[in-house]
Amino acid sequence: MQTQTHPLISPVLGTQRHLTSFHYGPAGGQKVYIQSSLHADELPGMLVSWTLRKRLAALETAGKLRGEIVIVPVPNPIGLNQRLLGHMLGRFETGTASNFNRSFHDLAALVIPRIEPRLTGDARLNLLAVRDAMREALAEQTPTTELESQRLALQRLSYDADVVLDLHCDFEGAMHLFTNPDLWPEVEPLARYLDSKASLFALNSIGNPFDEIHSFCWSELRARYGERYPIPNGSISVTIELRGQADVTYAFAERDANAIVEYLTYRGVINGTPAPLPPLEFDATPFSGTEPLRAPISGVLVFRTPIGVWVEPGQEIADVVDPLADRVVTITSSIAGVLYARQRARFTTAGQEVACIAGAKPIRGGSLLPN
Ligand SMILES: [Zn+2]
Known part of the structure; x- marks a missing residue:
């Protein structure tokens, strides 16, 4: 195992943060970030x-790692130190x-000005050429703020994974996940090991979140050059x-770490026999098929349906109780799907999103990401 430190730009006099990355296993094989x-x-x-x-350290000692696995447990020390009136x-x-x-950084936009003369009829060589171009372009970036330097440091660690x-x-x-639909055959085993209740296909959500910049650049390059040059999926990227x-419990952490180890064993990054693939309880669905449920009035929020279950249209998801007007408004689902996320606070303002259901039929367009 190797430990690397990556200094960030000092934002104010007397303050300096850095990122720490832990690198397990040999370079040269598959890379996992x-x-x-x-x-x-x-x-x-x-x-x-x-x-x-801890699992990877033991596997490395046992000589079972076939590729490099990079772990960055704290990729955002800036955010960890932000508090207001006692709240994080x-x-x-x-x-x-x-x-x-x-x-x-939009990786496709970074490599397009330089990549075309380097592409050939060999998909493997094209993958390496694109990664070379990414590395060069990322090396040319000059961040000016601490936040920009944090983002860039993370991309320099992950672009070639x-x-x-x-x-x-x-x-x-x-438990749910987001990924690029082009990658689903590669991601589905992970969804099974994790026991994902909703697997959501994001079609470029706009805004350049971390997982999408790794996968959509390959889709975009394929759309642009794919008829002339074979472009593989260079990164299986999942939120x-x-x-x-x-x-946050030890039991969940053990279970989830174990699911990731099984997936990496399935992919051959870890030597061994992976556990049999468990069933996937619910099919993958488009992110554009999710229905955000909004509170029509303000009041105390009382959920009536637990998280992670299938609901039908008309299912009573939550009540909003207005104790001044002695009024109760029930929020119902208009679609069938899995109730995969809920608001945490038990008070809602009028119009606030309080829960989300993963439906199969696209019903939304534009940028789908919340703020
Ligand atoms: Zn998040």
Whole structure:
């Protein structure tokens, strides 16, 4: 195992942060990149990273790693240190209101000016040529702020990984994941090992979140050059939502780390026989098929349906109780699907999104990501 440190730009006099990456296994084979808690207040993944580190150290000692596995347990030290009136604020940088999981460099845009003369009829060589171009372009970037330097440091660690796993969570959530539909055959085994309750296909959500910049660049390059040159999927990139913010337990961390180890064994990065693939309870669905349920009035939010279950149209998901007007409004689902995420606070404002259902039919367009 090798430990690397990556200094960030000092934002103020007397302050200096850095990232730490842990590198297990030999370089030259497949590369896997795993980070947790990019949204710094989403902490189930940080415990999974720590659990994975122990598993990988033992596997490395036993000589069972065939590829390099990079773990970045704390990719956002800026967000970890943000507090207001006793509350942790880990999703947006307080100085700029910038979401920590947006605005990464668009890798396709970086390589397109230089890649075409290097492409050939060999898909493997094209993959290497694109990665070379990515490395060169990322090396040319000059960040000016601490946040830009954090984003760039993460991209320099991950751009050439065959598998990228970005560990997040929802407010309250069932296990679910987001990926590029082009990658589903490669991701489906991971969804099975994780017991994912909703597997959502994002069609370029706009905003350059971390997992999408790794996968969509290959889709985009294929759309642009694919008729003349074979372009493979260079990165199997997945955002894994490890349930909800309060779901930080040793039992969950063991289970989730184990699912990732099984997946990496299945992919041949870890030597061994993977566990049989468990069934996938619910089919993958388009992100554009999700129905956000909104509260029509303000009041106390009382959920009536648990997380992670299938609901039919008309299912009563939650009540909003207005104690002043002695009024109760019930929020129902208009589609069938899995109730995969819920609001955490039990008070809602009028119009606020309080839960989300993964339906099979696309019903939304435009940018689908929340703020
Ligand atoms: Zn997140």
